[in-house]
Amino acid sequence: MSTAVHQTSSVKDYFKGLFNGVTTTFKGMWITFKYVWAVKPVSIEYPEVREVLPERARMRLFNDAQNCISCTQCAMACPVDCIYITSEKLPENAEIKKTSNGQAIRLKLTQFTIDTALCCYCGLCTTVCPTECLTHSHDYEFSQYTIDAMKYDYLAPDVRAWRDRIVKV
């Protein structure tokens, strides 16, 4: 109890305590005062100055739909089930395209949607992706007015442009 602290037994103790109080407070003040000139500021003035994110930074997900083979491994790995994939079989005589690392695309991707509001940015989906088409971009400013707007359709025509505009890697 702090009440016991106040019961100083002698005058000597009283002045000792007083002296301690003054010196320790002065020491603390001196440390703080040194920050006036001796220490450089560490904070940055966001949004004028932006921090360069590390290469591995896990921000908004981006799927390069041209390379996606609809394997649904990302949707399986996702702990919060925020990835929605639909695909259908290619017609029989269709030309089989290849991804950039040489895997054949045997299914036609009809829907690839990520609910970013549910996403927990754990990075498990990007590690299982066999063609490395699903990646974390460095875009961290994507607040929206409605929660529905957080659902991103990566088959929409303007998605590529969106990435080129925002992600400057």
Next chain:
Amino acid sequence: MLNVDLNKLAEHLNNQIPGANATVHFPEDIKKCDPSLTVEASKIFQVVQFLKSHPETPFNSLHVISGVDYVEWMEVAYVLTHYSLENPRQMILKVKLTDRVNPVLDSIVKVYAAANFQEREVFDMFGIRFNNHPDLRRILCPDDWKGWPLRKDYVAQKDYNGMAVYPDGKMNFEDREFIIRQDMIKKAQEAKAH
């Protein structure tokens, strides 16, 4: 688990407390899993009291009480610890409860004060009532919540005080039939472009 000869302890318990019916369960691979000691549910208070003041291997602290629902029966695991620098000890003590409708155990708050909150949590999650507990209320769920969440047959209530528990708008039950609202996205992207 740690510095405890469970077989010897079980023998000792059976001699000292009639009806304790202590049995040791050793897993197939002792390196991978932990052994445990199971006693009769009705004797848990005497057993714990005995273990706390055991002349040779006392356990001066209770760490956690954890319930497990095996559908046919329920188990409550007490992890007992002995805080001693020379002889640290730890063991899992278990009781089996076959009654799922009205499971009852004796509270051990009088032996270990730690049991107070831990038993409240087991009550909250599994609906196991503890006799002689000073303050048996739900601890993590709201007081007027229905059902016992960690039981395997738990179905969440539909509505709580007039609020929907799983509102349709926030939950995506069927992944494949999910319909994306394209117009909303376009609007948002246009707004961003401007």
Next chain:
Amino acid sequence: MQTRWDVGEPERPTINEETEQLKSDLLTLNMGPQHPATHGVLRIEIWTDSEIVAHAIPHLGYLHRCMEKHAENLDFRGVIPFVDRLDYLASMNMEWTYVAAIEKMLGTEVPRRGELLRIMTAELQRIASHLMAFGTYALDLGAFTPFLYAFEEREKILRLFEEVSGARLLYNYIWIGGVWNDWTDEQLERVSQFCDTMEIEAKKYHELVSMNKIFVQRTANVGVFTLDDCFSYGASGPVLRGSGLKWDLRKVAPYSLYPEFDFDIPVGEGEVGVVGDCWNRYYVRMKEVVESIKIIRQVLNKLEAGPVMGKVPKVIKLPKGEVYMRHECPRGELAFHLVSEGDSKKPYRLKVKSPCFTHVSMLPHVAPGQMIADFVATVGSIDIVLGEVDR
């Protein structure tokens, strides 16, 4: 440590006969759920007799996210991001404990470099967590500056973690079988530099706060937990060590590669006040920072090139059985009671033994007779993180 203020044994002001008559005047006061001194969403119902707390009832569950129920429906790898969110200030330690439980049941061998990197990240995380504890504790008691100084150093650790794992708080870095990414030499060099600056900074913190008369007046002899209290309530970590028992799982029941390392376990020695009070709990944390730096330096010396991930099956299936895995985390002993039914991709039951939950249950014991301001100091000194209490 030459300075000493002998203040004698603490006296708990009890509710005497006079106030007994005024019992009907007990005022119910709600501290929280949005009170800054409760470190999150903890509500403590306090019955006060003027300025003296007569009774305190913690109400938990405001941050209850059903983590244990979620874990039953996820595969073993998918639980790791959820485990991160338990104690969001010490995610690395949380991950490691969970992963160690799985690895024990799986019988996985972790490569040496992976294990050493785990120790290093865990100790860095311990420093970050203790810095946060230091800053917020000073903030609770009305000092704002230490908070900023602590954050400046903590930021360096978070930046390193961000570079190596990709996230600042919820890393998902320690995986079953090893760690996700390797550290580059440049990053390890920065860790070494951080250790140097942190040692100087720690001295500065002691000068600024630890020995400050005002701080001592607020914390010494306040909220005393005796060793018997700690045993009975099952306390652990800095709370137990602050009460004078040299109990640290890293020494008492060594796990991982900790037996190879040379470090001390700081305990509350009662330099100021009595053993087991708020000041000693705080001081144990600050001394642990220095010990962690020692461990990190040794890790840096031992590190050799090699793989960081061991061989793990693609689909993890555990044998039938259970395991109780406990590790020493910044706030105390964290343990996972993992039950597996065998031949299943999901845990059958995952019970979290959270140290803060235990420590919160000690509050009603220590509160009666305290001043309200002292009670705030007590709540701050056990360094609770509500994510872990409510799970």
